[in-house]
Amino acid sequence: MTVSTTDVHTSIPEFDRADRMRKSLKHAGVSVNEMAEYLGITRETVSRYANHADVKVPLQTMRLWALRTGVPLEWLQSGTTPNGPRGDGRRTSADEAQDARSLD
Numbered sequence: 001m002t003v004s005t006t007d008v009h010t011s012i013p014e015f016d017r018a019d020r021m022r023k024s025l026k027h028a029g030v031s032v033n034e035m036a037e038y039l040g041i042t043r044e045t046v047s048r049y050a051n052h053a054d055v056k057v058p059l060q061t062m063r064l065w066a067l068r069t070g071v072p073l074e075w076l077q078s079g080t081t082p083n084g085p086r087g088d089g090r091r092t093s094a095d096e097a098q099d100a101r102s103l104d
Contacts, residue, residue: 016053020076024069025050038068 015023025035032050036043039061049057049065057065066073075081 015079017057017077017079018049018051018053018055020071020079021057021065022050024065024071024076027071028069030069035065035068039064 025032030038032043032046036046039046041061048055049061062076063073066076069076072081
């Protein structure tokens with residue numbers, strides 16, 4: 001059986017802010033307890049930020065989180081970087097599609 005490219009559906013998962021916060025902790029090797037102590041907030045609050053995208057995170061907390069984990073603030077907030085989604089200046093087809101949708 002052969003599979004044509006029209007039979008294959010690909011998708012790229014989107015990561016919300018909570019996903020990026022959680023991933024940044026793992027990437028930096030920072031525990032929830034360490035981040036809570038660094039930020040001067042409770043462990044439960046850090047966990048809430050990293051697990052619930054609908055929870056409002058103060059800008060100062062986002063700045064400190066980005067600083068502690070070594071990720072760009074813009075990426076932490078929106079999933080993009082000043083040089084493109086991967087930080088290398090290249091754009092993906094998803095970027096092109098998003099641009100097209102924003103023109104509608």
